[in-house]
Amino acid sequence: xxxINAVSLSVGLLVTLWTFATLGxxxxxxxxxxxxxxxxxxxxxxxxxxGLAKSIACGVVGALVSAAAVWLNGRLGGGTQGMGxxxxxxxxxxLGWVLCRISQLAILGVIPASFIGAAxxxxxxxxxxxxxxxxxxxxxxxxxxxxxxxxxxxTLTGKAAARSSP
Numbered sequence: 001x002x003x004i005n006a007v008s009l010s011v012g013l014l015v016t017l018w019t020f021a022t023l024g025x026x027x028x029x030x031x032x033x034x035x036x037x038x039x040x041x042x043x044x045x046x047x048x049x050x051g052l053a054k055s056i057a058c059g060v061v062g063a064l065v066s067a068a069a070v071w072l073n074g075r076l077g078g079g080t081q082g083m084g085x086x087x088x089x090x091x092x093x094x095l096g097w098v099l100c101r102i103s104q105l106a107i108l109g110v111i112p113a114s115f116i117g118a119a120x121x122x123x124x125x126x127x128x129x130x131x132x133x134x135x136x137x138x139x140x141x142x143x144x145x146x147x148x149x150x151x152x153x154x155t156l157t158g159k160a161a162a163r164s165s166p
Contacts, residue, residue, distance in 0.1 A: 058116075073088050
């Protein structure tokens with residue numbers, strides 16, 4: 001099978017099954033849209049086991065550093081108006097700086113995947129409760145689905161694909 005046909009079939013089939021499972025049975029715990037973001041970050045990270053590890057590490061660190069920024073914002077009196085807005089903006093600027101600086105570590109070297117983790121945290125409502133755990137679980141599940149889709153694609157093409165992306 002041609003690689004584009006294999007990846008299209010693989011991703012289409014797995015997205016169908018994953019959406020049915022998450023929306024039908026796993027939501028609100030596993031957050032479907034977050035899994036799709038980290039599914040993409042798996043491919044951005046280069047795929048394979050290395051891409052899987054990088055996607056998970058970057059996403060989790062991005063979410064946790066974001067949680068730290070929100071927690072610190074609350075302690076410093078930050079908000080969305082006046083001086084509180086300035087505090088929050090400075091903290092988010094620091095967040096962006098940190099997410100770029102940590103990319104010097106090989107395992108955290110995929111800046112877009114770190115920002116996907118941060119965006120997932122904020123998109124889920126910036127939770128500092130047990131929902132944060134489910135954001136992290138969703139990040140891991142999405143990367144795992146990316147890995148699974150790559151493995152299925154390789155099976156359908158009859159060879160190991162160097163880097164197939166949906």
